Amino acid sequence: MDSLAAAPGTGPATSPLPVIRPVRTPRTVAGLPTDRTVVMGILNVTPDSFSDGGKYSVTDEAIKHGLRMHYAGADVIDVGGESSRPNARPVPVEEELARVLPVVKALVTAGALVSIDTMHAETARQALDAGAAIVNDVSGEEFDPAMPDLVAERGVPYVLTHRRGTAETMDALATYDDVVGEVVAELTALRDRFVAAGVAAEQIILDPGLGFAKTDEHNWAVIRSLGTFTALGHRVLVGASRKRFLGTLLTSAGRTAAPAERDHGSLAVATLAAAAGAWGVRAHDAAATVDAVKVAAAAGQRR
Ligand code: PMM
Numbered sequence: 398m399d400s401l402a403a404a405p406g407t408g409p410a411t412s413p414l415p416v417i418r419p420v421r422t423p424r425t426v427a428g429l430p431t432d433r434t435v436v437m438g439i440l441n442v443t444p445d446s447f448s449d450g451g452k453y454s455v456t457d458e459a460i461k462h463g464l465r466m467h468y469a470g471a472d473v474i475d476v477g478g479e480s481s482r483p484n485a486r487p488v489p490v491e492e493e494l495a496r497v498l499p500v501v502k503a504l505v506t507a508g509a510l511v512s513i514d515t516m517h518a519e520t521a522r523q524a525l526d527a528g529a530a531i532v533n534d535v536s537g538e539e540f541d542p543a544m545p546d547l548v549a550e551r552g553v554p555y556v557l558t559h560r561r562g563t564a565e566t567m568d569a570l571a572t573y574d575d576v577v578g579e580v581v582a583e584l585t586a587l588r589d590r591f592v593a594a595g596v597a598a599e600q601i602i603l604d605p606g607l608g609f610a611k612t613d614e615h616n617w618a619v620i621r622s623l624g625t626f627t628a629l630g631h632r633v634l635v636g637a638s639r640k641r642f643l644g645t646l647l648t649s650a651g652r653t654a655a656p657a658e659r660d661h662g663s664l665a666v667a668t669l670a671a672a673a674g675a676w677g678v679r680a681h682d683a684a685a686t687v688d689a690v691k692v693a694a695a696a697g698q699r700r
Pocket of ligand 1: 441480604607634679
């Protein structure tokens with residue numbers, strides 16, 4: 398079975414790239430749902446993504462997968478061209494741009510609301526020029542010094558994620574006495590630096606950064622305390638989908654669950670995040686996650 402046949406809700410594996418016609422009613426940030434948690438469909442245009450094994454590294458495959466998530470109801474498509482897993486190889490900006498720009502353009506043309514998942518201000522700039530509407534940055538304290546000015550100038554929503562160190566060093570920096578207290582303190586200090594640089598506070602979306610400089614136990618502590626993050630006065634985004642800590646919890650026959658076997662657990666965390674009042678969740682299985690956050694909203698849990 399090839400990668401397309403394996404994806405949820407897909408057409409035939411050999412289907413050609415659909416003709417993309419501009420739509421009259423594109424999704425917009427202003428049009429995002431406010432009565433339930435927003436779902437960002439994850440589209441990693443990387444050959445080395447830990448979560449999809451690089452299945453969608455080819456531009457056409459990535460566009461098809463992004464369109465599928467868009468038509469399946471994902472509110473936002475989060476396009477990234479650089480893996481952020483521990484010890485991932487940094488990707489030069491030119492290579493990152495070559496991966497993401499054609500995908501951003503195609504999805505925007507199809508009416509999707511696109512966020513650009515990048516640690517590089519130049520990639521964010523060109524993606525915004527190509528029609529992306531949100532910048533999603535997991536660089537944490539190691540942010541690109543040009544990023545605050547860009548985000549301030551463009552006035553777009555900006556996801557500020559907690560991470561210590563880089564992809565290479567973050568695992569060794571996962572030491573806390575009080576993980577929730579320290580993550581909140583470090584994230585709000587970063588927030589203050591962006592606000593001091595001219596970024597409007599209301600455009601900043603906070604993300605506690607599950608898996609970034611955190612052990613499994615740290616991730617669970619953060620998940621148990623999501624209400625502490627949603628009480629900070631910003632929109633909160635949570636990215637648990639298919640992460641390693643779910644693989645180690647969801648062992649099968651003593652074997653760590655593979656990324657594709659983590660979707661049910663990912664849905665459970667998305668539901669918990671929605672119940673805790675998260676503004677958004679990142680998800681690989683976007684269609685199922687939209688159902689999950691609708692259930693959480695209908696149950697009256699979203700604050
Ligand atoms: N995780 C990954 C990539 N981008 N962005 C945000 N805001 N939060 C996250 O937790 C996050 C992210 C890594 O996971 P992936 O490779 O499955 O996308």
